[in-house]
Amino acid sequence: MSNELPFGYQYSTVYAGIRKAAKDDLSLIVSEPAANGAAVFTRNLVAAAPVVLSRAHLKASRGKVRALLINAGNANCATRTGMKVAEATVKATAKLFACPPAQILPSSTGVIGVELDPRKITTALPALYAGLSTERFGDVARAIMTTDLVPKTAQANLDLSQGRIRIAGMTKGSGMIHPNMATTLGYILTDATISPKDCAAILKRATELSYNRLTVDGDTSTNDTVVLLANGASGVKPTPAELKQVADAITSVMKNLAAQIARDGEGAKKLVRVLVSGARSEHDANLIGRAIANSPLVKTAIAGSDANWGRIICAAGYSGAQFDPTQVDIYLQGKRVCKAGLAAPFDEPKLKARLDEKDVLIDLRIAGSGKGSAEFWTCDLTEGYIEINGSYRT
């Protein structure tokens, strides 16, 4: 049985002329009734106007969200009029729903430093409003794409004691060398009844285990935003015990979305999963996993199906984590290539063929009593990345 979309949400998209290519670039997600919500935002010192405004709105509305207004093609960041544009477009949207502007959260993605004409958005609003439908979830997933090759969505349904709740998420973003430097937007919707406080706690932990395993702390784009909305339209309020189940389902939807971002890396041909175990602590495991996942030398080797484990142990070595290199085993596609820090014999042509697959697993295990483990996702690094990013602006 396929998953149902969460109740109480409507979706719409139009082409407002913000990006050059005539693909829908303006989206609306509306909740009826207004949802409880939480969001995590970029930690970049240079934060785009919609990020600043969304943060203020969530505070002012005490976590009440009626609608999300999202544009692609312009980040509305580092411009003279950024905040005015965000405020004007949000105000016009609030009018449509007769709600306080603070219940509207804006997001933008695209080029930085180019003025965004608010009239493009306000002019398009009536058509956007007219197009609202409970069916157009996938249209929004497409309209928020920038360099993404495919739309990214994930769903889950959960049967609880009071009845069924539904979860649906969509995201955009392309895994890059530092994956987080492409703006990531994510919207997770559920029809369960969850308080704003619980929404915030669930989103924080789920983000830590999903998007942040794709992302270096503090090393983020100017516009990154992930929002969780819970509108209660199912009539189901999870019990405290069930809330843990709901959190796990949301986490798993978000992990699914994060892996899709990695797989859709700019120019990427392969999804690379990095597992680390046996580290001194979770913190150390994260350091090692992140260093491997971010290493351009590891990522180019994977692109070339080259079992170059020396680069993997080298990345672990400079990660800042403490460990004994002579205790390290490394497996590629389940095949041990490094044992106790040294070369292990393996069938080179056979492994090369396995590394040609679309899913590559790097598994670094430290022998001993360490309990720290981590999972990261990234992609291989190909010529395509350079082509895409060499002339993005022009």
Added chain:
Amino acid sequence: MSNELPFGYQYSTVYAGIRKAAKDDLSLIVSEPAANGAAVFTRNLVAAAPVVLSRAHLKASRGKVRALLINAGNANCATRTGMKVAEATVKATAKLFACPPAQILPSSTGVIGVELDPRKITTALPALYAGLSTERFGDVARAIMTTDLVPKTAQANLDLSQGRIRIAGMTKGSGMIHPNMATTLGYILTDATISPKDCAAILKRATELSYNRLTVDGDTSTNDTVVLLANGASGVKPTPAELKQVADAITSVMKNLAAQIARDGEGAKKLVRVLVSGARSEHDANLIGRAIANSPLVKTAIAGSDANWGRIICAAGYSGAQFDPTQVDIYLQGKRVCKAGLAAPFDEPKLKARLDEKDVLIDLRIAGSGKGSAEFWTCDLTEGYIEINGSYRT
């Protein structure tokens, strides 16, 4: 008048069959008399055997160095026999010069995790010894190359109160995305009389201002080594006041070498110089400069001659430094493209033509009273980088 090479050094190279391509891969630099020396090594937890041995030798010999034995084609790292190989080849070399093994410093660069056959080196030693000449400085600069496209040398002569001293440096290494992940080897030779302690202090500061501006702290290859030798063969001992002059000349030779590494980045077509000024502190300026110089998005934009200053201010924003984005001006090739954090008008085709040049200057200035400044070097990021690194091992 052209610079003279420092007195008292001899050089030799041979092809010992360590690398596949039949290009000289084994080098010797000998000082007569034994020089005072100092070295800086990788901070990677996974350090190659020659690094471990060189560190021990410098300590045991109290900074006396008779010869440097350098091989390319194999890093002698993460192998079963690494330390034995390093010890055996060093011992055989010491015999040639009838000196303690501790006066020989070995270096290796090349692939990690592949056993290095010591007989290849010991068998080649007689020919290497026979080939020694005061003239073959340039041959060694070529024989230590791996993915480098050109040999890299720099020289300076300085006339002091007691007479002339000579400085000559050579280096290998290719600026990468994280530039430091290619093994960097550097050898700076002078015929001035300098104590081991002064050598160490001079080298430390000069490295901080040159190689480390190409390199992220703690984010280094397994084999990185930079050595400074001072053999006194000029008969000139700088006065304490003149020692500062000598240090400046050595720093300037090393800056020259570091910039050559950036220019010779794998696949690089452009040398990118990053200047930061007006930061709260030198530390903050370093954070900003390093984030910009390491940003693959900035580096691909430069490759495409794209004046994408949004990526530059974004990198500054996630660098961890504290500053007010509305106080930031950014200049590309001397042309202001961002004023007070916002787009400044500029002639796009004109600037694009300027960005096509081989030397690109990114200059980020923070208005106000901050005194922190920094200079970094990097290269553009091109398709060539991926080609080179996708199949380095195989």
